[in-house]
Each structure stands twice: as C-alpha cells, then as structure tokens.
Amino acid sequence: MADLSAVDIDFGDDGLVPAVAQDADSGEVLMLAYVSPEALRRTVDTGRAHYYSRSREELWEKGATSGNTQSVVDVRVDCDADTLLYVVEQDGGACHTGHRSCFHRSIAEIDDAGETAQVETTGERVFDPDDVYE
C-alpha cells in the first residue's frame, strides 16, 4: 500500500483553485476551470468532474446540461498545491463551442503589447452547440 501524506490545497484569495482537465486516453488538454472545496470534494466522492463557475457563482457539474460529462480517473495536485489536474474520460466535447478541446486555436502572431493575438483554428468540431445548449 502506498504511503499517504496530508496536503492542504491552496484555494487562494478567491477560495478557488484552477483545475486543468486532460483526456485520459489521448492526453489532450481539454479545458481549464476553477474548483471550490465543495467542488473538489464532490469530484473525489462521485468520480464526476465538478467545478465552480466564477461568472454564475455556483457549483457546476460538467455535462449536467450538455451531456458532455467527465468521468474522473485521477485527481492530481501540483508541487505548490495551488493547481489541480483532472484526468478524465470525456464524453463528447469539452468545449461549449462544440470542439473536443477548448484549446482549439493556435497563436500565429502577437502584437508588440503582447495583448492581441492573430489565431488560427486547428481543432475540429465534434458536436453542434445549437443541438446541445438551448
């Protein structure tokens, strides 16, 4: 049996920690969202990815509306305990635009200020968002 040690997760000033979601099969980085203590506890307890929406200010189960759920295979914590990694089996696509990954645009150029990028879309859509979100 593996040795366990206790780690206090650093939820930061706003009480949230960023969580990267990665596809367990392909290794693709799917999305980044934020997690509250309750969202983390529900994720570990249920095996389904939960986050906290900063805009809606509420706990959120991924896929509860869209059906694009995430079954969590592993939850990892980084060396500083201020970022999580959800390793997930993604049903459908992770992105509300219909793409498999939210990171479907590559930066080709950046302006001198470093604030405005010229991007090209590289990822393919796996579902039509009009069919999923009403």
Next chain:
Amino acid sequence: MADLSAVDIDFGDDGLVPAVAQDADSGEVLMLAYVSPEALRRTVDTGRAHYYSRSREELWEKGATSGNTQSVVDVRVDCDADTLLYVVEQDGGACHTGHRSCFHRSIAEIDDAGETAQVETTGERVFDPDDVYE
C-alpha cells in the same frame, strides 16, 4: 494559407493569464504558471517559454537558472481567451522538486471540508534539485 482572426487575450484583474505547459512528445501536463503580456510576447518571439512569477513579481524564462528550458512548439488560447496552453519540448524536468511534472501527486482521499487531501506520489524524479538550485 490558414485564415487568421484577432483575439484579445483576457489578462484578468491582476494582468496575468494562466498558462498550462504540456510535453509535445508525451502529452504529459507539466506545470501551470502565469503569463504577463510581455512574457507572452517574448514566448512567441523567441520560442522559449516565459512566465511571470507572482511571488517574485518578475518576468521569468523557464530554465534560465536550472537549465530545464522549454522550447515552445505551439501556443494555444482557449475559447474564452483567458487561458493559454504552451506545447513544449521540455529539457530535463519541469518541476523544481526534480520531477518531470509538477503534477506528480494523486489525491487518494479528501476531508469533508474539501480542503485537506491525502496524496500519494506517483511520478519519478528525473534530476536532483540539490544539483541544480543553489
């Protein structure tokens, strides 16, 4: 030639955007750090990963001290333009603990409050930090 479109990166209230670094070869998620406009511009211009240290309050080139540099193959931006993904060729290990990835610990249990985790270390060390950081 691909169609380009302009995207304003959302650097948030603190002027920084989180960036996930992923190994281009293995797909492993290596680390998460924060990026200022100048760090992003230097990353795109030089092809070497730059970040902004929130604790030291300074621009930072990954590996400048340790030698564990990151050659950037692709910089992606997510659907909300508030997170970046650096796809990198990682020299040595990304983590200051000597591990290949900062996400080398898995959560086995979480307390009721969702704040304290029992973790086990899963990743192997690829270098001895005592040899690298003085």
